[in-house]
Amino acid sequence: MSSVYLQERMNFDDILCLIGGFGKFQKTLFVWICLPQIFLAFHMLVSVFTGAVPPHLCRSSWPSAGAPASSNFNFSHLADPDGRPELSCTAPLNHSSAGDGSPTGNCQRGWEYSTETFQSTTVTEWNLVCDSASLNNMASSIYMFGLLVGAVVFGSLADKYGRRNIILVNLASQAVFGVGSAFAPNFYVYIALRFVVGTSISGVIMNAFVLGTEWTGSKERMLAGIITDYFFGFGYILLAGVAYLIRDWRKLQLAISAPGFLFVFYIWLLPKSARWLMANDRKEEAWELIRKAAQMNGRPLSKDLQMRKVEEKTEVKKKHSVIDLVRTPKMRKQSLIVFYLWFANVFVYYGLSLNISDFGMNIYLTQMIFGLVEMPARTITLFTLNRSRKFSQLAFLAVGGTACLLTIFIPSELSVVKTVLAMIGKFGITASLSIIYVYSAEVFPTVIRQNGIGMSSMCARTGGVLAPMMYLLKGISPQVPMVLCGLCPLLGSALTLLLPETANKPLPDTIEDVEGSNISEEGDGCL
Structure with missing residues (x-):
């Protein structure tokens, strides 16, 4: 690359390309980014x-006080045809409360739970069954709300204070x-702690991904999303083994949380984003990192070249x-479409996961299989993303949506066919979800990327x-959930046509780059 070119454009x-x-x-860097994903x-x-909710029975429904212990009691008759322990709530119960601040079921002599699969869960410890079952669902909703809050708060803070600081x-x-949640004294403290964990997970996932993207060249940029997805999938599979070995919920929560203290070493290992530093007019810090990266890559920059580039004119910092994100026309159009694609992908992903997981199989085996199914979905994107981000996103959304819609035309007696179609739908949505991470990071300019x-x-x-x-709508029609799982991705597929192609193109740094169509007109940045 000539010095004239370097002076004309930076x-x-x-x-x-140089380093x-x-x-x-x-x-x-990717090693440090990927390890927390597990x-x-x-x-x-x-x-x-x-x-998890094991089969359970109120002791007051037993014929005598000397009824057998749960280890000898046969809980199998409590399950309905779908394997859910619903019949346990139909027995005549006496009403009382524990008075210790923990939710209890309406059962005077206490609940008896099967210990065949679990030694203990939050449900068995705090009796989150029958009339109190909604509290168990509330815990999941509050955790998900924590993810939402973290996405909003730490997205904005990372643009202000930097990706690395927010990750740490x-x-x-x-x-x-x-x-802390492993030692929660009652249910309400537990869900509060889980809420904070949810916010922190959003902060790490988003910023680790963006940090990797901003340090990666345009041709290899897709790896920022796909490689981290692989490690997340590996954690998905590994959890089945960890949970199988640790059947007590407190010990399991402690086992997955305590290793997080090892990441204190990231204070010395994790670099800042030089691209973010440049965009925020902190060029000296940026060039110190660039020199280090160039040295590690065996492509050190000359002092003359560094000085020429540092002296380039800079924009007035805004x-x-x-x-x-919505102030200018093209940025507004692209932002709203990307927002919908994220919503549709996650809505259908979790919708399908909740639906097809009810196989009546061993819960640990089911967890492992679902993790394994996602691996080929992520692998195939490696062969399509470099050709076209837009076509890849469009095609996998169409596959996922079409497969889900087809299930509504399959008779209920052909359950195997319906399950296969649902898995194809999940395959398409999983691949699409991997792509949208990469695609959206390339659509948003650096100054507002986070x-x-x-x-x-x-x-x-x-x-x-x-x-x-979504599954509450089954009361209207059993087909409604799968209709939604089909139509949402298909609408997203059509909207993807309005987004720019970003494969092998430079990342836009400013909003003016987007409005001026630089993202689609530039080359790949390496001449």
């Missing part, structure tokens, strides 16, 4: 086990409050906010909160 993608877009520095998956999915704060918060990702994540978490409620 952006961070040019710098990455290496995916050298030793970036590969080391534990993030643990926290996201652990409630499947810690909040949230890793510490996740460890402290995660361990303060940006969430309003800038605001954009934060608002997108908020929309995604809204979809996650609404997904369980």
Whole structure:
């Protein structure tokens, strides 16, 4: 690259071309980014086990006080044809309360729970069954609301204080409050602690992804999303084994949280985003990091080149906010479409997961299988993303939506066919969800990228909160949930046509880059 070209044009993608877009520095960075993803998956999915509802029976419904202990009592007759322990709530019960601040069922002599699968769960400890079962659902909703709050708060704070600082704060918060929830004295303290854990998970997921994206060259940028997804999927699978070995909910919560304190070493290991520093007019700090990255990649920059680039003219620094996402026409159109895509992907992803998980199989085996199914979905995006972000997003949304819609035409007796179609739908949505991480980071310019990702994540978490409620619509028609799971992705597929192609293009740094169509007109930044 000639010095004339360098003087005429400067952006961070040019710098990455000079120092290496995916050298030793970036590969080391991805190791630090990916390791927490395993534990993030643990926290996201652990409630499947810690909040499980074993078969149960009120002792007051037994014929005599000398009824057999739960270890000898046959709980199998309590399950309905779908395997849910509903019949336990139909026995005549006596009303009382414990008076210790913990929710209890309306059962004077207490509940007896099967210990065949779990030694203890939050449900068995605080009797979150029958009349109190809604409290168990409330715990999940509050946790999801924590994810939403974290997406809004830490998206904005990261644009102001930097990606690295917010990651470090949230890793510490996740460890402290995660361990704290393992020692919660009552249910209400537990859900409050889980709420804070939820906010911290959003802060880590978003900012780790953006930090990796901003240090990666345009041709390898998709790895920022796909590689981290793999580690999240690995955590998804690994949790099944950890939960199988640890059947007590407090010990399980402690086991997935305590290792988080090891991430204190990230204070010395995790770099800042030089792209963010450049955009915030902190060029000296940025160039110190760039020199270090260039040295690690074996492509050091000359002093003359560094001085010429540092002396480039700079724009007047502007303060940006969430309003800038919708202030200008093209940015507004792209932002609203991306927000909907996040909502639709997560809404359908969790909607399908809740639906197809009711196989009546061993819960640990089911968890592992669902984790394994997601791996090929993420793998296939590696072969499509570099060709086209837009077509990949559009195609997988169409596959997922079409497969879900087809299930409503399959007779109920052909359950295997319906299940296969549902799994195809989940395959498409999982692939689409992996793509939207990469795609949205490339649509939003650097100055408001974290605001954009934060608002997108908020929309995604809204979809996650609404997904369980979707199945309340079965009272209207059994087909309604799958109709929604089909139509939402298909609408998203159509809207994707209005987004720009970003494959192998420089990241936009300013809103003017977006409004001027630079993102679609520039080359890949390496000449």
